[in-house]
Amino acid sequence: MVSKVYPMRSHTVSAEGGCAAVLREPDSFETHAFDTIKGSDYLADQDVVEVFVREAPLEVVQLEHWGCPWSRDPDGRISVRPFGGMTTWRTCFAADKSGFHMLHTIFQTSLRHERIRRYDEFFVTSLLAEDGRCDGVIGFDIRTGAVQAIAARAVVLATGGNGRVFAFTTNGSICTGDGMALAYRAGVGLKDMEFVQFHPTGMPSTGILITEAVRGEGGYLLNADGERFCARYVPNKMELGPRDIISRAMVTEFEAGRGFDGPYGNYMHLDVRHLGEEVIDQKLPFMRELGSEYMGIDIVRDPIPVRPVEHYMMGGVDADINGATPMPGLYAAGECANVGLNGANRLGSNSLPECLVFGAAAGRAAARYARERAAPTANPIGSLVTDERRRIEGTYLDRGQGEDRVGVIRQDLQRAMDRDAGVFRTGDGLQRMADELPALRERLARARIDDVSRTFNTELVQALELEFMLDNAETIVHSALARRESRGAHARRDFTERDDERHLAHTLAFLRPGGGPRLEYRPVRITNWQPQARTY
Amino acid sequence: MTTKTITVSVTRFDPERDERPRLQSYDVPFQDDLVVLDALNWIKAHADGSVSYRWSCRMGICGSCGMNVNGEPKLGCSAFLRDYLPGPVVVEPLSNFPLIRDLVIDMSSFMEKLQWVKPWIIREETALGAGEHRQTNAQIDQYRQFSMCINCMLCYSACPVIPVAPDFVGPAAIALARRYDLDSRDQAGQERLRTITGSDAIWDCSFVGECSAVCPKGVDPAQAIQQAKFESTMGMLLPWGGR
Numbered sequence: 001m002v003s004k005v006y007p008m009r010s011h012t013v014s015a016e017g018g019c020a021a022v023l024r025e026p027d028s029f030e031t032h033a034f035d036t037i038k039g040s041d042y043l044a045d046q047d048v049v050e051v052f053v054r055e056a057p058l059e060v061v062q063l064e065h066w067g068c069p070w071s072r073d074p075d076g077r078i079s080v081r082p083f084g085g086m087t088t089w090r091t092c093f094a095a096d097k098s099g100f101h102m103l104h105t106i107f108q109t110s111l112r113h114e115r116i117r118r119y120d121e122f123f124v125t126s127l128l129a130e131d132g133r134c135d136g137v138i139g140f141d142i143r144t145g146a147v148q149a150i151a152a153r154a155v156v157l158a159t160g161g162n163g164r165v166f167a168f169t170t171n172g173s174i175c176t177g178d179g180m181a182l183a184y185r186a187g188v189g190l191k192d193m194e195f196v197q198f199h200p201t202g203m204p205s206t207g208i209l210i211t212e213a214v215r216g217e218g219g220y221l222l223n224a225d226g227e228r229f230c231a232r233y234v235p236n237k238m239e240l241g242p243r244d245i246i247s248r249a250m251v252t253e254f255e256a257g258r259g260f261d262g263p264y265g266n267y268m269h270l271d272v273r274h275l276g277e278e279v280i281d282q283k284l285p286f287m288r289e290l291g292s293e294y295m296g297i298d299i300v301r302d303p304i305p306v307r308p309v310e311h312y313m314m315g316g317v318d319a320d321i322n323g324a325t326p327m328p329g330l331y332a333a334g335e336c337a338n339v340g341l342n343g344a345n346r347l348g349s350n351s352l353p354e355c356l357v358f359g360a361a362a363g364r365a366a367a368r369y370a371r372e373r374a375a376p377t378a379n380p381i382g383s384l385v386t387d388e389r390r391r392i393e394g395t396y397l398d399r400g401q402g403e404d405r406v407g408v409i410r411q412d413l414q415r416a417m418d419r420d421a422g423v424f425r426t427g428d429g430l431q432r433m434a435d436e437l438p439a440l441r442e443r444l445a446r447a448r449i450d451d452v453s454r455t456f457n458t459e460l461v462q463a464l465e466l467e468f469m470l471d472n473a474e475t476i477v478h479s480a481l482a483r484r485e486s487r488g489a490h491a492r493r494d495f496t497e498r499d500d501e502r503h504l505a506h507t508l509a510f511l512r513p514g515g516g517p518r519l520e521y522r523p524v525r526i527t528n529w530q531p532q533a534r535t536y
Numbered sequence: 537m538t539t540k541t542i543t544v545s546v547t548r549f550d551p552e553r554d555e556r557p558r559l560q561s562y563d564v565p566f567q568d569d570l571v572v573l574d575a576l577n578w579i580k581a582h583a584d585g586s587v588s589y590r591w592s593c594r595m596g597i598c599g600s601c602g603m604n605v606n607g608e609p610k611l612g613c614s615a616f617l618r619d620y621l622p623g624p625v626v627v628e629p630l631s632n633f634p635l636i637r638d639l640v641i642d643m644s645s646f647m648e649k650l651q652w653v654k655p656w657i658i659r660e661e662t663a664l665g666a667g668e669h670r671q672t673n674a675q676i677d678q679y680r681q682f683s684m685c686i687n688c689m690l691c692y693s694a695c696p697v698i699p700v701a702p703d704f705v706g707p708a709a710i711a712l713a714r715r716y717d718l719d720s721r722d723q724a725g726q727e728r729l730r731t732i733t734g735s736d737a738i739w740d741c742s743f744v745g746e747c748s749a750v751c752p753k754g755v756d757p758a759q760a761i762q763q764a765k766f767e768s769t770m771g772m773l774l775p776w777g778g779r
Contacts, residue, residue, distance in 0.1 A: 005590075006647070008687055009598045064668040067657040067719060069676050069683055076670030100597055101683065108655040108712070120647070143636060172592035205569055208595045290595065293614055294569075407581025451586035453550045456637035459585040 002119040002137065002150060004174065004461070007107045011160050011172045012355065015099020016211035016286065018091035019352035021056035023078060027090050029053045034529060036350060039085045039242050040343025041488035041498065042531035043192070043506070043524055048321050048340040050527065052357050059356035060092050068105040069094050071283075081283070082216045083349045085242035085536075091349040096211050096286040102352060119150065123461055124178065126388060127155065127330065128381060129186040134329035135376035137182075138388045142461060145454030147389040149381045153370035154329050156362045157183065157317060158355075161335040162472040164465075166310035166421075167414035170202055170209040179336040181468035183317040184475065188325050189508035189520070191338040193315035193472070194480035194490045197346055198423045200246040202309025204264040208294060210287060210306055212348040215239040217283050219272040221246070222303065223258040229268075234536040241536050244345040244489040247308040251423045262305060269303035276300075308423055312351060314342045314489065315479070318508060323362025329369060333362040340506070340525070344488020395445075396463050402446040406463045409443050413466070413473060421476055426493045430481040434516060437474055444470070475509040478516040483507065500531050542566040542617055543624035544575045546587055548638055557635065560584075561624065566617060572627060573601055573612035576639075589639035596752060599686035602693065603639050604628040609690035609750045630693035643689055649705050650687070652731050653713035658724035675720040682715035682760060684753045691747035691757055697740045704737035707747035707757030714760040726771060733768040741765075 001007065022032050032053040037044050060078065064070055070078045071093050083091040094101035110116055124139035128149060136152040162177025163169035184190050200221070201210040215221070221239050223229045233249040234241030241249075250268055253259055259266030272280060272287075277300045280288055284299070291299040316338035323331040323339065333339075334355040341354055420433035444466055451459040485499035486492050504524055509517035541563040549557035562583050564575045573591055580587050591601040594613045601612035606626050617625060633641035662669075691707035698704055705713075713728045732738060738761065745758040 005592060005600065006643075006687075009590075009592050009600050011593065011598070013598045013686075014593045014595060058664045061664045061668050065657070065661065065664070065721075067716065067721065069680065070668075072671055072673050072676065074672070076672045076675075078668050097597070097684075100686075104683075108650075109657070111651045112654070112656045120644075172594065172598060174592045206594065286597075293596065405581060405585060407577075407585065411581065448585070450584055451588075453552050453586070453637070455551055456588050456640050457586075458588045459580070462580075462585075 001110075001116055002122050002124060002139070004121065004123045004142070004178070006120050007118070008104055009174070010103060011175050012099045012103045012352075014170070014172060014209065015102070015352055016096045016209060017083065017213035017216065018081060018093035018098045018349045019060060019102070019356070020083065020086065020091050020347070020349040021060040021353055022053060022090055023057055023060070023080060023092070027088050031087050032090060035086050036341070036347055037343070037529050038534060039345055039347040041345055041534055042500075042504065042529075043195075043343030043487060045340030045525040046527040046529060047525050051321060052341055052354065055357040055360075056353040059353060059360065063102060063105060063356065066105050066109045068101050071095055081213060082240060083347070084212050084215065084240045084246070085237070085347040086349070091213075091216065093213065095282075096213055096284050099352060123464065124182065125392060125464060127182050127186045128376065128384060129327060129330070130380060130384070132327065134186070134327055135381070138385055140392070142458075143456055145457060147385055147392065149385045151376040151381060153373050153375060154331065154366035156323065156366050157330070157332040157336050158334050158359060159336045161313045162469065163310050163313070165414065165417050165469050165473050165476065167411070167418045168202065168207050169310040170199060170207055171310070176465040176469050177313070177336075177472035178465065178468045179332065180317055180475075181471040183325065183327075183330065183332065184471055184509070184511050186327065186330070187511065188327050188330065189318040189510050190475045191315055191318040191506050191508050192344070192479070193313070193475040193509055194483050194507060195314035195342075195344050195488055196310060196421065196476060197243055197312035197314060197489050198247040198308045199243055199311035200250055200308050201270055201304075201306035202311075203290070203294060204262055204267045204305050204307050206294060207309045208290060209309070209311065210270060210290070210304055211284070212243070214270055214272055214284060214287060214304070217272070217279065218275055219270050221250075222269040222271055223253050224260045225258055227258075229253050229258065237536040242345055243311075243348060244491070245536065247423050248491055250308050260305065265307065267305045267307040270306045271303040272299055273301065273303065312346055314338070314344065314346055315475075319362070321361070322365035323358050324365050329373070331362040331366045333359040337362075344490060392460070392464070396449050396460050397452050399449070402448045404443045404447045406444070406447050406449070406459060406466055409440060409447060410462070410466050410469070413440050413469060417473055417476075421480060424491050424493050425480055427481065427484075430477055433477045434481060437470060437477065441470055475517055479507045479509050479519065482519050498534075504531065540566045542575070542621070544572070544579065545624050545626045546576070546579070546639070547628045548587070549635055550637060559626065568618050570617050571613055572603070572605055572610070572615040572617065572625060575617060575625070576612065576627070588637045597686060599688035602630050602688040602690050604630060604693065609693040611688060611690070611752050614752060630689055632692055632695065632698040633689070641689070645702070646687070646689060646692065646706070646709070649709040650712065652705060653709045654724065654728050654731065655712045655716060657716065657719065657722050658727065659722060669721050671720055678720070679715045679718035681755055682711045682718065685711050685715070685755050686753055688752065690750045690752060694746040694750040696742075696744055696746060697737060701737035701740055703735060704740070705732050705735070707761065710738075710764055711755050711757040711760040714763060729764060729767055729771070732764050738765060
């Protein structure tokens, strides 16, 4: 298990609201599947969704057996709460620290297995993929700077999202899309990268997430006129509409002059005062803590200022229902993967069960594959390590000092992505962004690196992460530019309608040296649910 | 117009060239809503790219950014600069750990200790198809606070026992042992208790409660330690004792 941070720091730790699974009547697999498919704006692969909804409850029980402190009903069974875009209550939760408890439960349970060898704080810089098959990874121990290969019969990428490509994001600093870039550079396609989820309720200053469970538990979204404006956009769902639609509704309200004005731009109020202190303390204690800590408010007495914030990457490494990528030996699961579950918009509380279901599937498939093949041979690996060490040290440690700093270039990338690849997009904006990317790469290649130490060189890590982020941004922007329609989270002001004739297809972006990616398209797999108008 | 600034002094130490740690000062733009972590990020992006520290979530849940701020163990992401006006703010690595670089401590000893206490449910596994084990919210309340530990290491930095007995399992790991011992689903019996009371160090803990005082998540490791001592004593007095 190789991780650039200690495993309990991984960003799953920040997931708050919960984990969807059909646990009992009157819920059904059919409704969870349909909600997911409609939520995806019909871009989900329906066979994948059907497997997902059936496996999710077993995985939730597995976590329970491992000790996850799921919140309970009075009879001791796992409790569920309402969530956006779900027609019934099906989101399991551990108060409002669901991801924290899931991650610590899984990590602590993993300690039981002494044969799991961990490489903590090891930064992977490339895949060993010489003959079109994955033989492991190359990277360096952050503590010593020693570049080394880790040979493996199979590799599962579980590297999470790339939210840090944007300036205003809920994501932690480690979410730099490393796994997606590693696969992309090795020739594997990145699928549906234009679909970036903006969560409606981020803290205006920091982007810290205010969970959708706040609305699940009955919170109101209010504009500056005190109106529950969701009535204009999703009258049948109100605050529990899907994230893409609510985020657009908020921006539309801002543009109509109905938002509050603050030092960080427009915002809305998320109001839970009517729920009362007891419910808030029982179901949303972390929100109360975050409100008082970071905004100086008590959510029992004050409305919470919120605005839409980058949150989740629907796209990812092209992977099948078992997490297998087209490259033999390479698997992917969780946010870094695209197995076809989320389509153009993920429903809230579907990402945690996605990690569980497809993480397990990828692990099983990788184990099967590993059993059947021979171990990678050591000989060519040695020279690859030497090459990689020369690349890293030559590029960043043994060179003259430019003026530009990694942190400044990163900030310029993030701000430009906010500007041109946000909630609403235009062809002109996306083209401008695409044109700026090569210049940002140029600047990084000449940037000043103050830190020449081999010991815990986080500036080197940040420079390599920025390379990965630029790869991610390239696939996002070019995929978005080519999708001349509005579907799910991809909303084009110049193509405002969904266009099933031309665009009911997955985008695949492949690395093409010296230009933008080469794009291909693949049909969506439809089993039982024909595309319909998506209204709520 | 001049921007208001605050001086932040940061421990610098690179084992490849420094004999010992020293403090380096930076003037950082001040805003009311900025935390110490923001100041470090500003320094790294604009003044000195070589300052090293750990961080990720910046919302007090990943546990990465423990550091001493003006001598007190804090999460950098929740220590507001405004609370240290007019400055300087002195930012140093957590105490009681070997120093790797700048603010980065070596916490591998904790990772071992965590494994010692068997932080997992010990019981016969049952089929998933049979569904969940029942557990009431009142039963969760028995262990809830101990399950909130984010492994940020502030309690180890504050602990007066660790410097004299480095092998002491320590506050967070004992709290996590209690988290499982008090879980109605667990059937470990005395297994974990024996691990944490096996070394003499736990008896050196004088219930000063520094660990609980510095915990950013409201965990009370001192209580966990007292419970463990009590149960262990009962176990010694009564051969059939314990729970």
